[in-house]
Amino acid sequence: MSFIGRPINLALVAVVALLLTGTVGATVVYQSSAGDLEAQNEQLRAQNEELQAELTETRTELRSLRERLDDLNQSVERSEGDVGQVSTELQRTEQLLNQTQEELADTESSLEERTEQLGIVRDNLEEAQAEIDDLEEQTDALEAENRELTDEVEDLENQNEQLQEEADDLRAERNEFEDDLEAVCNQWNTSADDRPPECS
Secondary structure, three states: OHHHHHHHHHHHHHHHHHHHHHHHHHHHHHHHHHHHHHHHHHHHHHHHHHHHHHHHHHHHHHHHHHHHHHHHHHHHHHOOOOHHHHHHHHHHHHHHHHHHHHHHHHHHHHHHHHHHHHHHHHHHHHHHHHHHHHHHHHHHHHHHHHHHHHHHHHHHHHHHHHHHHHHHHHHHHHHHHHHHHHHHHHOOOOOOOOOOHHHO
16 A cells, blocks of 8 residues: 555645646746836836927927017018018028927827837737736636645545554554464464364
């Protein structure tokens, strides 16, 4: 009975170790994936905030330039003096306005691109979260199965101990019977006709 119980115990220990290794590996994988995606998401949020600040600053500058252009237009209407100088200033202001509008368009385009990237990262994060949820469910199932196997191992070890004790008791009882038989057989003469066959 001891020879049979030992291979069973070794096999169960191997299964428990394999399950524990799989559980730890799955936990490390989903923690690593969640950390990488969260870092990318934070980086894109920071870039988005910077672009929003640049856009606000550009719009403020654009309003200031438009106000300046309005002032110059009013000045042209009120003054009949140096028309050439005012016209040159107006052209320069219009060029600055056009340049600022181009920069604003580029900033808005970049902001839209960053917003799309942020949406993609959020989608990836949601997919990763779904995978993490699945891994957590698998981990819970494996842990539950591991607990069940641990209980089974304990039960088998207890049964093995009980069987070992029973085997020891049976061996002791068999030895007592053999001693009693030997004592009884010694009472008969070896050549006696009524000697029991057990004493032969």
